[in-house]
Amino acid sequence: xxxNNLILACSACGAKNRVPLSRIDEAxxxxxxxxxxxxxxxxxxxxxxxxxxxxxVMASALPVLVDCWAPWCGPCRAVGPVLDELAVKYxxxxxxxxxxxxxxxxxxxxxxxxSIPTLFxxxxxRIIDTLMGALPKEQLESQIARIL
Numbered sequence: 001x002x003x004n005n006l007i008l009a010c011s012a013c014g015a016k017n018r019v020p021l022s023r024i025d026e027a028x029x030x031x032x033x034x035x036x037x038x039x040x041x042x043x044x045x046x047x048x049x050x051x052x053x054x055x056x057v058m059a060s061a062l063p064v065l066v067d068c069w070a071p072w073c074g075p076c077r078a079v080g081p082v083l084d085e086l087a088v089k090y091x092x093x094x095x096x097x098x099x100x101x102x103x104x105x106x107x108x109x110x111x112x113x114x115s116i117p118t119l120f121x122x123x124x125x126r127i128i129d130t131l132m133g134a135l136p137k138e139q140l141e142s143q144i145a146r147i148l
Contacts (some may be wrong), residue, residue, distance in 0.1 A: 006061055006092070007039045021061075024092040043088045045096040050106040053099065058125045062095045063117070063147040065140075066120040068113050070102045075134035076117045082137045093148055123147045 005018045008028070012035035019028045019037065028037045045067070048056045057064050067083055069076035080098075087096045101108040101116060111120070111127075119131040121143060128147055131140075 004061075005065075006042075008039070010035055011038055021092055036044075039092065042095075043091045045083055045087050045098045047111075048097045049102075050073050050104040053104075053107050054059075056095075056099050057122055060095050060122070062093065064095045064097055064122040065144060066097045066099060066122060067114055068099050068101050068108065068118040068120070070100060072102075073116050079117050079119075079134045082140065085137070086140065090144065090148075096129060121147050 004022070005020055006024065008017050008019050010014070010030035010033060011019060013033040015030055015032040017037055018029065018041075024039055024042070028039070029035065030037055038078055046056055048066070055065055065083070065086070067076075067079060067131060069079070071077075083096050083098070087093070089108060090096075099107055101113055107113075117132075117134055119135070119140075121128045121131070129143065131143060135143075
């Protein structure tokens with residue numbers, strides 16, 4: 001996979017399909033069974049864990065906004081709906097990932113997360129910036145613009 005393609009699994013036959021990002025809105029079809037590939041998953045935040053973080057975030061073809069959060073954190077819960085909106089707005093241009101730090105302590109430890117919400121902007125496997133706190137939507141969008 002390179003920066004211009006996504007690999008999507010067909011829900012009908014399971015075949016993996018390489019789809020150019022520039023054509024993601026053209027109802028791509030499976031090369032094997034010709035079923036329409038679901039790109040709806042690109043409109044929602046992806047839940048990541050200690051075991052999937054490197055694959056979903058660091059090896060992502062898309063830039064990633066990672067939300068490190070916990071369910072008991074009020075500001076984290078306030079940011080959630082904003083991230084849902086941004087996932088729709090930036091579909092196929094930005095992946096939004098959510099990491100519950102209570103359930104995934106290894107990533108929290110690896111990146112020295114000491115307060116939540118903490119958000120990482122990741123591009124090409126590198127953390128470009130770390131954002132702390134419940135930032136307003138407009139501020140998040142200006143940060144996202146830096147990595148797109």
